[in-house]
Amino acid sequence: MNYRITLAYDGTDYSGWQFQLGRRTIQAVLSGALEKLDGAPVTAYAAGRTDAGVHAEGQVVSFRLTREMDGATLLRALNGNLPQDIRVLESSQVADDFHARTDAKSKTYLYQLYNSEVMNPLLARYALHYPYDVDLDRLIEDSHSLVGTHDFTAFTVAECETRTRVRSVTGIKIERAGNILTFSFTGDGFLRYQIRTMVEALVEANRGRLKTRSIAELILSRDRSLVGAPAPAKGLTLMKVEY
Amino acid sequence: MNYRITLAYDGTDYSGWQFQLGRRTIQAVLSGALEKLDGAPVTAYAAGRTDAGVHAEGQVVSFRLTREMDGATLLRALNGNLPQDIRVLESSQVADDFHARTDAKSKTYLYQLYNSEVMNPLLARYALHYPYDVDLDRLIEDSHSLVGTHDFTAFTVAECETRTRVRSVTGIKIERAGNILTFSFTGDGFLRYQIRTMVEALVEANRGRLKTRSIAELILSRDRSLVGAPAPAKGLTLMKVEY
Numbered sequence: 001m002n003y004r005i006t007l008a009y010d011g012t013d014y015s016g017w018q019f020q021l022g023r024r025t026i027q028a029v030l031s032g033a034l035e036k037l038d039g040a041p042v043t044a045y046a047a048g049r050t051d052a053g054v055h056a057e058g059q060v061v062s063f064r065l066t067r068e069m070d071g072a073t074l075l076r077a078l079n080g081n082l083p084q085d086i087r088v089l090e091s092s093q094v095a096d097d098f099h100a101r102t103d104a105k106s107k108t109y110l111y112q113l114y115n116s117e118v119m120n121p122l123l124a125r126y127a128l129h130y131p132y133d134v135d136l137d138r139l140i141e142d143s144h145s146l147v148g149t150h151d152f153t154a155f156t157v158a159e160c161e162t163r164t165r166v167r168s169v170t171g172i173k174i175e176r177a178g179n180i181l182t183f184s185f186t187g188d189g190f191l192r193y194q195i196r197t198m199v200e201a202l203v204e205a206n207r208g209r210l211k212t213r214s215i216a217e218l219i220l221s222r223d224r225s226l227v228g229a230p231a232p233a234k235g236l237t238l239m240k241v242e243y
Numbered sequence: 244m245n246y247r248i249t250l251a252y253d254g255t256d257y258s259g260w261q262f263q264l265g266r267r268t269i270q271a272v273l274s275g276a277l278e279k280l281d282g283a284p285v286t287a288y289a290a291g292r293t294d295a296g297v298h299a300e301g302q303v304v305s306f307r308l309t310r311e312m313d314g315a316t317l318l319r320a321l322n323g324n325l326p327q328d329i330r331v332l333e334s335s336q337v338a339d340d341f342h343a344r345t346d347a348k349s350k351t352y353l354y355q356l357y358n359s360e361v362m363n364p365l366l367a368r369y370a371l372h373y374p375y376d377v378d379l380d381r382l383i384e385d386s387h388s389l390v391g392t393h394d395f396t397a398f399t400v401a402e403c404e405t406r407t408r409v410r411s412v413t414g415i416k417i418e419r420a421g422n423i424l425t426f427s428f429t430g431d432g433f434l435r436y437q438i439r440t441m442v443e444a445l446v447e448a449n450r451g452r453l454k455t456r457s458i459a460e461l462i463l464s465r466d467r468s469l470v471g472a473p474a475p476a477k478g479l480t481l482m483k484v485e486y
Contacts, residue, residue: 087363087364118331237365
């Protein structure tokens with residue numbers, strides 16, 4: 001039987017989604033709970049292979065079980081076997097050919113900055129402290145350059161082994177609520193570190209520290225050395241996957 | 244010199260405000276940082292002596308230092324010596340007779356419930372998981388009984404040693420935003436566990452489990468045994484103190 005679940009997790013204490021020998025990862029912990037349930041090893045596929053420290057409110061995962069269970073029973077059984085920082089929000093049986101990663105049509109990620117001289121300790125796990133002046137209009141204007149289909153080589157890791165570094169960013173929304181600045185990124189898929197490096201570039205441009213004359217020029221350069229390290233993982237949350 | 248600071252803290256890893264031998268408390272950690280700064284022991288007074296696990300976004304604290312410092316310097320020096328889960332948001336020199344606790348005119352606390360079958364792990368440190376149906380109109384109507392000047396004996400600990408258990412609750416606001424229910428309580432002062440026990444009583448009434456016919460009757464009973472244990476500390480945050 002093929003199943004689909006929606007997962008929320010606090011990524012603070014995990015080395016990301018993907019299984020890694022000797023590391024505590026979301027995939028390893030979830031697979032452990034699934035194996036306990038099914039009595040045999042289970043491979044789980046996630047829509048977004050989130051990096052170490054990245055959170056999720058709407059990760060989608062698919063896997064096969066030998067047992068037949070209804071969604072509500074599976075949800076309760078899994079939450080009973082998972083730690084409190086990983087929760088199954090939805091669960092259902094799905095068509096045999098559904099695959100959480102390869103069938104995903106679009107993903108939305110949120111990045112949060114806390115924009116004040118002093119950090120709010122209640123947001124310290126989920127937002128980057130950004131104590132500098134923000135020109136919101138410029139941030140929004142600069143973000144428009146990133147929307148569209150581009151070669152995002154300048155925004156990923158050098159050793160990134162994908163066939164193509166062309167991706168489509170379909171929308172970026174930047175909003176302020178009090179001291180909290182949220183960046184919402186939607187696209188058909190993102191390269192490793194792409195979102196966090198786009199945030200870094202937007203922030204560098206806002207502080208007048210971009211090495212190129214514009215974000216558009218940075219994209220065209222396809223040169224990873226022209227922008228700083230990706231913004232910290234803790235500010236990033238996978239919000240939604242569409243199929 | 245007399246100083247006043249505004250403090251935010253994540254109370255998760257602290258045994259509350261008040262100094263206790265062998266325990267990590269906000270007062271102990273702050274006093275350590277102040278002593279380092281002033282070279283002599285410093286006693287700090289807080290507007291609200293928050294219990295173990297309770298958070299703050301607007302705690303006000305006063306203390307005397309032998310050194311004269313401007314507010315901005317004191318803020319930076321203190322934040323440099325405090326852990327990341329305690330932050331000084333504001334700091335200034337004040338009139339010699341200012342006292343953070345005895346001069347406080349009103350305090351506002353927030354209590355958060357997360358109302359969904361499954362808890363959101365990103366809110367697990369700051370909200371109580373409440374998986375039951377909520378009748379918001381009834382919650383608001385019931386809360387009106389708590390507003391005003393009452394003897395709140397039924398809502399505090401038996402051994403509570405204050406001269407009077409009469410307090411004035413000047414306002415309660417209950418709002419829903421998505422799955423998050425927030426209760427905002429304003430008053431001249433609150434007894435130990437009073438807010439968390441008021442939340443417990445409101446929630447019991449909403450589930451039809453109150454032992455008295457109404458909240459009004461519970462207040463009049465002055466009987467602590469008629470309502471359950473206080474709602475958990477982690478949902479409570481001291482938001483604002485007015486002078």
